[in-house]
Amino acid sequence: MIADGNEEGRRRLASAVGTMRGVSLGICASDLSETYHAAESRPPQAVLVAENLARLPEFEVMQTLFRALNIRCILVADTPVSAERLAARAGTSGLRMTHQGASQDELRQCLFEVLLDRPAVAPREPVAERMAFQSGRLILIGASTGGVDALIRVLSGFPADCPPTLVVQHTSGTFSAGLARLLDRASPARVLEAEDRQPLVPGTVLLAPGKDHHLEIARGNGSHCRLREGPPVSGHRPSVDALFHSAVPVAARVSAAILTGMGRDGAEGMLALRRAGAHTIGQDQASALVYGMPRAAHELGAVCEQLPIGRIGQALLKSCARRSAA
Template structure:
């Protein structure tokens, strides 16, 4: 991959200089521009088309959260929030992640903090954007009728549901899981989130869903009425085969630019789970999950994809649809209904 191009947006001259200094010694990163406010940043984004934007929250004329909403709606680009207001667990951090920020870090009290963290985040974000431009062809599998509920090989609801999402997935998952019944099939989810936030996000999902939602620890048996969210930043989540299938967390390189990866989870379901399955791919930047969903479909799984109109970023579901991995493409509001009652 070519060097990741970065636009630095902050109203502080000092902070822009610190960010550029933190990045200048990494040969895989090039700062192509800087802006002191969102209006200047908008023009620079059109002119420079950066791979990644670093964005402050507190700025004149328009705050960073408002500008982030406009970026994700009009020109989806990986954004890393760098602000005094985006510490782990802060309300502004959660708001930014819900809108679609790639990650959030607090402005450092010492330069070393930014040296250690920011370059690697930018390269991860750039890989995610690079995935948007790639296409993989292949014979499309036939579409299924949209009038039926998702049914497994034995004519009943699936024995396991697997869901993958990224940018925009926080809100999408909350909407989908709010409609899951208390006795839903065991469900495994990879949502691209920083490690510091998956625990609190799982707790938030648990409050809106009638099923029990928890951050996976590894080793849990796949039980009805339980939803397992992959922890962020470090290990892949897979389905482990056996007389009593379970969730496992494993080491490994990044796949499709991510760890945990939706492709790894879906691929493990296709390979290791002998019951009937349903795979769902929701809004997200890049192509993570497309190949794994195709593997699931080839093994007989029912597969659903979020449609373009309801996706914050129509990247992952678009690629999955293009390669024939998606049997049914639906608005977000119909995903859960299609799984459980076909409406």
């Protein structure tokens, strides 16, 4: 598959790939949404992604889908210099790099190296110990940059009868449905895009949809969610702060976590939750891709405990577990 927002770039890559023996070219996509849905419905072995799409924030969701489906990815930078910069940003994510000025032989060599590569399978999260959960408990999670991988780490340990969970992850509206399906693959719990007035039931994780509404706990006894129209809160819609503040009336039954992300969305809402009796957890600096949101919450005094991402899922579940008579 080829993904390039520039028509001339797509034609150039398609022409180069089309002449390679042993390679079959599938879809040429013009944006990340088209790329995501095509890769999800019919996974290719490899995708060539142009720099103009790789620089978009939503590419993080795309990378996670590629890893989940074992799709190899090559970033095609505009120049050798920008290829080095993209490589530095990618870090250890396993992406391969080439650039628009590369010869057809160089592109072919890069593509075949990727196709023949067999990346190691990522270790699975440990199976959660069996727990019985207190009736009425709720889990709230907020995340932004780096949050897709972090959410997979957390939710992969959630059992099929986990407490009702609501999640705000900053992403564009065209990706929230695909993100819900991606998280659903990773978790024994059921992960869905939230709908207005949807009941909060055990075993279900509701993800804030799109960019048009805030996901909140409906007023009352905390048995339903609501999708509320309104301006951005803390610079975002959906907003982690909006979700956290909406849960203050039922805070005694809430466990909340704030994960990796840029900015401070969620910090004020988490402080309000903690003051009202909620158990609050922040991701630690060592395991956060971007320590902005967890740092802001920690510095406000909103966090009961800081934990590495590998321990947050279990900590949330244990805080909701039914206490034995002993």
